[in-house]
Every structure is written in structure tokens, then in C-alpha cells.
Amino acid sequence: MVPLNYFLILAAILFCLGVIGFVMKRNLITMFMSIELMLNSVNLTFVAFSRHINVLSGQIFVFFVMVIAAAEAAVGLAIIVAFYRNRESLNVDEVDRMKL
Amino acid sequence: MTLPQVPILPILPELILTLFGIAVMLFDPFTAKPHKSWLSSLAFIGVLAALAGNVLLLAAEGEYYNGMIIVDSFSVFFNFLFLIIAGLSILASRQYLVREGVNHSEYYGLLLFATVGMCFMGGANELIMIFIGLEITSISTYVLAGFRRTDLKSNEAAIKYFLLGSFATAFLLYGIALMYGATHTTHLSQISSALLTGRIDLRLVLAGTALMMVGFSFKVATAPFQIWTPDVYEGAPIPVTGWMSVGPKAAGFAAFLRVFFVALPALDQKWFWVLWVSSVLTMTIGNTAAMLQSNIKRMLAYSSIAHAGYILVAFAALTPNGIASIMFYLLAYSVMNLGAFAVISAWSLSGERRVTIDEFAGLGYRQPWLAAAFTVFLLGLTGIPLTAGFTGKFFMFRAAINSKLYWLTIIALLNSAASLYYYLRPTIAMYMREPGESGRTSAPQDSAPLQISMATKVVIAVSVLAVFYLGLFPSTILDFAQSSAFLVH
Amino acid sequence: MTFDQILFYCLAAIAIISALMVITRRNPVHSAMFLITTLFSVAGIYLQLHAEFLAAVQVIVYVGGIMVLFLFVIMLVNLEVVSTERRFNKQWIIALIASAVLLVEFGYVIVRGGKSSLLPPVTGPAQDLTRKNSEQIGLMLYQNYMLPFEIASLLLLVAIIGAVILAKRRLASDK
Numbered sequence: 133m134v135p136l137n138y139f140l141i142l143a144a145i146l147f148c149l150g151v152i153g154f155v156m157k158r159n160l161i162t163m164f165m166s167i168e169l170m171l172n173s174v175n176l177t178f179v180a181f182s183r184h185i186n187v188l189s190g191q192i193f194v195f196f197v198m199v200i201a202a203a204e205a206a207v208g209l210a211i212i213v214a215f216y217r218n219r220e221s222l223n224v225d226e227v228d229r230m231k232l
Numbered sequence: 233m234t235l236p237q238v239p240i241l242p243i244l245p246e247l248i249l250t251l252f253g254i255a256v257m258l259f260d261p262f263t264a265k266p267h268k269s270w271l272s273s274l275a276f277i278g279v280l281a282a283l284a285g286n287v288l289l290l291a292a293e294g295e296y297y298n299g300m301i302i303v304d305s306f307s308v309f310f311n312f313l314f315l316i317i318a319g320l321s322i323l324a325s326r327q328y329l330v331r332e333g334v335n336h337s338e339y340y341g342l343l344l345f346a347t348v349g350m351c352f353m354g355g356a357n358e359l360i361m362i363f364i365g366l367e368i369t370s371i372s373t374y375v376l377a378g379f380r381r382t383d384l385k386s387n388e389a390a391i392k393y394f395l396l397g398s399f400a401t402a403f404l405l406y407g408i409a410l411m412y413g414a415t416h417t418t419h420l421s422q423i424s425s426a427l428l429t430g431r432i433d434l435r436l437v438l439a440g441t442a443l444m445m446v447g448f449s450f451k452v453a454t455a456p457f458q459i460w461t462p463d464v465y466e467g468a469p470i471p472v473t474g475w476m477s478v479g480p481k482a483a484g485f486a487a488f489l490r491v492f493f494v495a496l497p498a499l500d501q502k503w504f505w506v507l508w509v510s511s512v513l514t515m516t517i518g519n520t521a522a523m524l525q526s527n528i529k530r531m532l533a534y535s536s537i538a539h540a541g542y543i544l545v546a547f548a549a550l551t552p553n554g555i556a557s558i559m560f561y562l563l564a565y566s567v568m569n570l571g572a573f574a575v576i577s578a579w580s581l582s583g584e585r586r587v588t589i590d591e592f593a594g595l596g597y598r599q600p601w602l603a604a605a606f607t608v609f610l611l612g613l614t615g616i617p618l619t620a621g622f623t624g625k626f627f628m629f630r631a632a633i634n635s636k637l638y639w640l641t642i643i644a645l646l647n648s649a650a651s652l653y654y655y656l657r658p659t660i661a662m663y664m665r666e667p668g669e670s671g672r673t674s675a676p677q678d679s680a681p682l683q684i685s686m687a688t689k690v691v692i693a694v695s696v697l698a699v700f701y702l703g704l705f706p707s708t709i710l711d712f713a714q715s716s717a718f719l720v721h
Numbered sequence: 722m723t724f725d726q727i728l729f730y731c732l733a734a735i736a737i738i739s740a741l742m743v744i745t746r747r748n749p750v751h752s753a754m755f756l757i758t759t760l761f762s763v764a765g766i767y768l769q770l771h772a773e774f775l776a777a778v779q780v781i782v783y784v785g786g787i788m789v790l791f792l793f794v795i796m797l798v799n800l801e802v803v804s805t806e807r808r809f810n811k812q813w814i815i816a817l818i819a820s821a822v823l824l825v826e827f828g829y830v831i832v833r834g835g836k837s838s839l840l841p842p843v844t845g846p847a848q849d850l851t852r853k854n855s856e857q858i859g860l861m862l863y864q865n866y867m868l869p870f871e872i873a874s875l876l877l878l879v880a881i882i883g884a885v886i887l888a889k890r891r892l893a894s895d896k
Contacts (some may be wrong), residue, residue: 134729139766140413142733144827147406148761148820153744154399155816158880159794161749161761163395168787169740170402172763175408175775181413183770186847188857190412192457192866193360195858197405198775198782199873203880204401205787207371208394210888215387215868216449216798236864243868249876257882297868338886345879352872368876375883390887410830437832484860 138178146173160212164205171201242303242355244285245311246348249318253344260337268335272326272687278317279347286311295357302357305716309559310354310486317479317566318347320691322452324574325471328684331582332469332534334380342473346372350483354490359408360416362487364496366404366451369480370397377476383584389467396450396460404447410440423495427540435485439501441496441648448491451484455513456545458537462521465533470580470587474573477536478566481502485543485562489555500550504604505550508640515541515647522654526588528576531567531654535613538651539565544698545644546628549635555717557627560710564612564702571695572609575602578684578692590660599682605663605692612699615648620702627710729769736762749795757788774855 144171153166175194182190240247256275263270286308295302322340329335329620349368356362374397376391412418414436415426426432450457477494493501494637518538525531533657544559547556579595580586580601625648702709735758742755760783767776862870 133723134769135367138729138733139770140827141768143736144737144824146763147402148827149740149744150402150822151823152816152820154395155743155820156834158393159749159874160391161791161798162744162752163744164785165749165752165791166396167395167398167402168756168783169743169759171708172760172783174402174405175779176743176763176766177406177409177781179767179772181409181774183772183842184413185416187416188861189418190409190701191775191854191858193408193412193418194772194775195778196360196869196873198366198778199876200364200401202399202787203367203371204394205790206880206884207374207761207887208398209790210884211374211387211390211394213794213797214378214381214853214887215391218382218384218387229757236867238867298864298865300868336886338882342879343880347877348875356871361867361872364869364872364876367881368872371876371879371883375879375887378887381887435830646769718865 136180136184143173143176143180146170146176149154160215161209164208164212167202168205170198233708235556235667239296240303241288241292243293244288245315246281246283246351246678248285249344249348251342251665252281253348255542256344257341264541265338268328268337270325271337272329272340275344276319276322277334278344279315282347283312283315283319286315286588292346296565297719299421300358300361301352301355303355305712306486306490306559307351307355309713309716311351312319313482313559313563313566314354314479316346316563317475317482317570318343320567320570320574321471321475321479321695323687324577324691326569326687327576328471330457332380332584334469338674339376339379341373342376344512346376346479350479350486353483356487356490357420357494359411359420359491362491363405363408363482366487367401369434369483370401371473373476373480373618374395375378377464378586380470385467386469387467392467393464399448400450400457403443403450407440407445408444408446410436410443410556414440420491420717424497427496427498437499437601438502441499442506443490444505445506448484448488449510451479451490452540452543453537454510454540455517455537456510458514458517458540461537462530462533465536466527470529470577470584472572473533474570474577477532477573478562478569481536481540482566485558489547489558493555494501504548504550507544507636509540511544511548512643513541514538515644519647519650519654522651525654526590526656528589528592531657532572532576535651535654536569537611538647541647542625542628542644545632545637545640549631549638551631551635552714552717553634554628554631556713557591557624557631558712559717560702560706561624561628563626563709564699567620567695567698567702568609568612569622571692572606572613574688574691574695575606575720577610577639578602578682578688589661590665592651592658593662594662599684600684602684602692605696606662606679608699610659610682611704614655616654616701618703620699623703623706627706629635634715725769729766732762732765735759750792753788753791753795756791757784760784760788772854775859777855800841817844 150166150170150173153169157166159162165212175197178194179192182188252275256271259271269466272309289303289308293303325381329339334450346369349365353362353457356365371529374390374394377393378386380386408418414432415423417423417426446457453461515538516543518534522531522534525534543558546557576587612621615621615625628639629644739755739758743752743759746752746755760779764776764779767779
């Protein structure tokens with residue numbers, strides 16, 4: 133049997149990889165993919181806990197997280213497309229019209 | 233399988249708003265272009281109907297839908313606040329949308345749907361409801377921020393808000409997941425009772441609390457998670473900026489208060505210091521940076537950060553009085569800020585030009601009433617006596633003093649005093665300087681007489697009246713806030 | 722080592738390695754493909770945890786829907802410009818340090834938290850969880866979680882409207 137901790141540690145590693153990707157990448161789409169990675173690790177945490185305590189509500193939560201991930205993907209990619217049409221670039225360093 | 237009962241009354245305002253939001257978009261194709269403004273009237277009627285529905289809610293207190301939502305005076309108060317914000321924003325957007333050529337009915341639809349999300353956040357009794365409400369609000373806001381989609385600044389605002397917002401959502405969710413693992417539930421009062429048993433893993437709970445705090449801090453723009461605010465507020469369309477600075481922020485605070493006071497009171501000594509430090513940072517960063525701005529939208533963005541810091545002062549008081557004063561202040565801040573943005577929207581020119589502080593020069597001569605109203609809002613935001621800003625701050629800081637937070641209160645007062653500097657700058661420009669003195673030569677059509685629509689005038693007039701009403705007769709609303717704050721605590 | 726453990730280690734290794742590839746590849750199409758691999762292996766882990774419904778949804782919605790949308794958008798925008806840009810931005814050292822701290826913190830919390838008696842390792846199949854996972858989730862969605870389930874439809878409506886209004890081509894009426 134696989135202990136609960138193993139699942140949680142895997143999820144934590146995936147979450148941190150997502151964070152690293154988000155902060156370090158320059159491409160808007162890959163930054164967004166890193167967020168998907170983070171959401172996946174959250175889902176894994178929920179499922180692992182849900183299995184561990186034998187209560188299904190965690191899986192329901194994951195279901196809603198997936199709904200929201202889908203909605204965010206639709207809107208986020210539409211925003212990226214709109215930006216690209218005006219700017220012809222997806223480099224985050226060019227999101228710089230406004231500086232401090 | 234038996235389907236559960238579906239009580240309509242507890243979600244009446246949300247239902248009405250949803251129906252009107254759909255109706256606004258359904259009628260759009262059947263409305264000729266010159267009559268499109270009629271749709272904003274329809275949206276406004278929807279808000280009025282929801283306000284009426286909200287009054288009925290007062291008689292329906294209790295938990296509904298398996299404890300998913302709760303109707304109490306706390307949620308009713310916030311519903312009122314969100315609906316007032318939505319109503320004023322709809323009126324304030326009307327002229328702007330026509331001028332900028334983005335008069336699509338979807339704008340009003342999204343605004344109404346976002347308000348639905350906010351209402352669910354205020355009445356949520358389950359982390360899952362808070363989360364879904366938050367996402368409805370956030371996704372609508374991402375789109376509204378990018379609503380001038382052919383404009384690069386608006387695109388950038390949407391992108392920044394979207395990427396950082398989703399990033400923060402992931403943190404909030406991870407926090408919820410750890411909390412679920414530790415307490416085996418996402419129901420707020422069940423979390424609270426699980427914590428009281430003392431048989432749970434405190435490390436997981438603390439990690440979960442910290443991560444949730446990151447998520448909420450981002451949504452209400454408090455330090456160190458406020459970095460997105462100035463760019464997003466500057467790039468978003470003016471009425472959207474006005475709405476964003478009060479609506480989603482108030483909803484964020486409603487959920488923040490509810491989660492921390494209902495679910496996590498057992499740990500309040502642990503998160504108290506985080507609030508304390510965050511409050512000092514937020515106020516100081518907001519006020520310092522606001523002094524350096526030349527764009528009025530950016531200045532008000534930093535000012536909104538500073539105001540979130542003042543609110544955290546009362547949050548850190550950890551008393552029902554503190555909560556009540558936050559509720560009162562959110563209302564006061566909303567009317568002042570919405571009024572100020574209505575003035576900016578009326579004075580700016582198509583394409584969002586004429587939004588720097590220097591360009592307010594001469595407004596005092598050309599539009600004395602507009603200038604007077606703007607002065608009232610700015611003085612209110614500073615916290616000058618007789619205005620809503622003063623009473624609001626007075627109650628918040630008094631709550632902090634009652635909890636013996638002397639240092640925090642002193643820092644907040646110093647910050648308040650410093651804020652006078654940047655709030656006076658537009659006022660000085662309006663009255664003391666001639667237009668063109670700043671070296672810019674304005675095009676002839678720019679000095680044409682201002683056309684201010686009836687709707688904008690109504691917003692400004694109502695806001696001015698509200699600023700003085702809340703400043704002079706705060707007791708009715710404060711009493712109501714106090715009665716609901718006890719329910720939370 | 723039992724079969725279960727070997728399976729877990731394999732899936733976890735695939736998930737982590739492809740996640741690393743997602744954030745290190747220069748070409749967004751490659752990143753997307755590796756993200757799909759991660760999603761598949763996480764779906765496998767869901768199966769191991771007896772969350773059959775979610776495993777199916779993961780494959781259908783995430784891989785079949787969301788990731789296809791990603792690939793579609795990557796194809797839509799100009800790929801050549803994108804792929805020649807520098808991979809990382811300037812703050813990567815700070816980012817790496819901050820993330821390392823975060824990972825250590827999570828690791829500490831989970832490892833130490835897991836050692837206490839309140840989080841014993843998963844042993845034996847759960848009684849109710851193993852049987853008819855999808856049916857149970859369906860029942861819960863329509864009974865206890867009916868309100869969030871219905872509101873999720875509003876969320877999707879908002880997303881549809883938002884995506885259409887932002888991404889549709891410019892109309893003559895636009896300024």
C-alpha cells in the first residue's frame with residue numbers, strides 16, 4: 133500500500149514546479165500551463181485526502197476545480213488571443229505599457 | 233433518488249440578477265443601435281428588483297441548501313452593498329461605453345453576473361461556495377478589465393489580472409485542500425468545531441491558513457500581494473476600475489472576514505500578527521507610492537491599496553466592533569470611490585485621454601459643480617470630518633484602540649495624514665491652475681463644453697449625498713452592521 | 722515492493738519528469754504535450770486512489786478539452802516568433818530560491834504532519850469508496866451539492882460570454 137504522504141509529497145512537488153514555471157517562464161501560454169500544473173497538484177491533494185478519510189466531498193471539490201479550470205482556460209486563452217492580435221507577441225516582458 | 237427541496241427565497245436577489253443579466257443579452261439583437269442605452273436601464277431595473285428581493289431576505293434567516301449558504305444580517309448587508317455598487321456602476325458606465333464605442337450588452341450582463349458571484353461570496357457558509365462565487369466574480373472581472381479589446385493597455389490589464397489572479401486562486405485552493413485534509417470538511421462552522429476538539433494536525437491547518445491568506449490578500453490587494461493593482465487599475469476602462477476598486481474588493485473582504493471569524497477563530501492569535509504586519513506594509517506602500525503618481529487612475533489605485541490597509545487595522549482588532557466598522561467603511565469607501573471615478577469618467581476624453589492629475593487644471597472654472605463634487609470625494613477619501621471617510625476611519629481606529637492596538641493606530645493615523653498630500657493635488661490643479669499651464673497644448677475640440685449625461689449626474693449627486701449622510705448620520709447603518717457583526721463573531 | 726507501489730513510483734516519476742519538461746521546454750507545443758503526459762499520469766494516480774469518475778473527467782475534460790484549446794491557441798498565434806524568444810525571464814534566480822523555500826516548507830509540513838497519528842497510511846480498500854464511484858458522486862452533486870452545481874452553470878455562461886466577446890474578430894462598429 134502506498135502511504136498518504138507519498139501522494140501529498142508528489143502533489144507538493146508538482147505545485148512547486150508550477151510555481152517555478154509561472155515565475156520563470158516568459159511565454160504567456162506556458163505561464164498559464166504552469167497554473168494548470170498547480171491546479172492539478174491541488175486536485176491530487178484533494179483526492180488523496182478524500183481517499184484517506186473516506187469522505188467523497190473532496191472528490192466533489194475536485195470536480196468543481198475542473199469546471200473552473202475549464203472556464204479559466206476559455207477566458208484566459210481568449211484574453212491571450214486578444215492581446216496577441218494587438219501586439220503580435222506573447223513575451224511577458226512586452227506586457228509593459230504601464231511602468232511604475 | 234429524491235431531489236432536495238429548492239427554496240427560492242434565500243437566493244432571490246441572485247436569481248433576479250441572473251434573469252436580468254440573461255434578459256439584457258437576449259434583448260440586445262432586437263434593439264436598434266441608437267437605443268442600446270435602453271439595455272443599461274434594463275440592467276439597472278434588475279438591480280432595483282434585486283434590492284427589493286434582498287429586503288425580503290431579512291425574514292428568511294437561516295442556513296439553506298445543506299448549509300451551503302447562510303442568510304443572516306451579515307449577508308444581507310453585503311448584498312445591499314454589492315447591489316448599490318452595481319447600480320451606481322451601471323449608471324456611471326452608460327455614457328462612457330457609448331463614447332468609447334464598446335456599448336455591448338455583454339458589459340451589463342457580466343456586471344450583473346459578477347454581482348451574483350459577490351452575493352454568493354457574502355452568503356457562503358462553505359469554502360466551495362466562496363470559491364465558486366469568487367471565480368464567477370473574478371472571471372467576469374478579467375473580461376471587464378479587457379473590455380476595450382482593441383486597446384493595448386486594456387489588454388495588458390486583463391492579462392496581468394488574469395495570470396496573477398489564477399495564480400492566487402491556485403494558492404487559495406491549495407490552502408483549502410490542506411484545511412480539508414486536516415479537518416475533513418470544508419463547511420465553515422464544522423472547521424471551527426474540528427479545530428476546537430484539538431485532535432487535528434495543527435501544522436496542516438497553519439499551512440492551509442497561510443495559503444488561504446495569500447489567496448485572499450491577493451483578491452483584496454493587500455501587501456505583499458498588491459503589485460498587480462496599479463497596472464490593472466490603470467489599464468481597465470474607467471468605470472470598470474471604479475467598480476473593481478470597490479466591488480470585488482468588498483466581496484473579498486466579506487469572504488475573508490467570514491472564513492477567518494467563523495472557521496478559524498481558534499487560531500486568531502496566530503494570524504493576528506500576519507494581519508498586523510500586512511496592514512502596516514499595505515498602508516505605507518499604498519500612500520507612499522500614491523504620492524509619486526501623475527495618472528489619476530494610478531493614484532487612486534494606490535489609494536485603494538492604502539484603504540485596504542486601514543481596513544486591516546480594524547480586522548486586526550478581532551472584535552465585533554471591528555467587523556462592524558469594516559462593513560461601514562466598505563460602504564463609505566464605495567460611494568466615495570465610485571463618485572470620484574464617475575467624475576474622472578465625465579472629465580476624460582474619448583480614448584481615455586485627459587486622465588493625468590495636471591490635466592485637471594481649470595476644471596474648477598469650467599465645471600464648478602463637477603469640481604466641487606470631486607473635492608468632496610477626495611476630502612472624504614482623506615478622512616476630513618463631516619464626510620463618510622472620517623466617520624468610517626473613526627470607527628475603525630476606535631475599534632483598534634479598544635483592542636489596545638496603539639502602535640497600529642498611530643501608524644494608520646500618520647498614514648492618513650500623509651494621504652492629504654496626494655488627495656489635495658488634483659484639487660489644487662482644479663482650482664489654482666489655468667489649463668495649459670502644465671505645458672500641454674490642448675486640441676481645440678478638447679476645450680469644447682463637457683456633455684455630462686443625466687445618468688452620470690445622478691451617480692455623482694447620489695454619491696455626494698451619501699458621503700454627507702454617512703458622515704453626519706452614521707448610526708442607522710452602523711447599528712445594522714453591529715447587529716450582524718455579532719452573528720459572525 | 723507491492724505492485725501498487727511500483728505503479729505509483731512509475732506514475733509519479735512520469736508526472737514529475739514531464740512537469741519539469743513543461744517548464745523547461747522552449748517550444749510551447751512541447752510544453753503542452755508534456756503537460757498532457759503529466760495529466761495522464763495524474764489520472765492514473767486517481768485510478769489508484771479509487772477516484773474513477775475523476776480519472777475519466779481528467780482525461781475527457783482536461784486532456785480532451787482544455788489542452789486541445791491550448792494547442793489550438795498556440796497554433797493560432799505566431800509560433801516562430803514565440804519559440805525564438807529567451808526561455809526564462811531575468812528574475813529566475815530569485816524565483817528559484819523562493820520556490821525552493823516553498824518546497825521545503827511544504828515538505829516539512831506534510832512529512833512531519835503525516836507522522837502524527839492523525840494521518841496514518843492508507844490501508845486496505847475503503848468500504849464505500851470503491852463501489853460505484855460515479856454513481857455516488859452523481860448523487861452527491863444532485864443532493865448535497867445541488868446549489869454549487871447549479872451555480873457552476875452560471876460560471877460557464879460567464880466564461881462563454883467572456884471568451885466570445887474578447888476573442889471575436891473586430892467588427893466594423895468597433896473603433
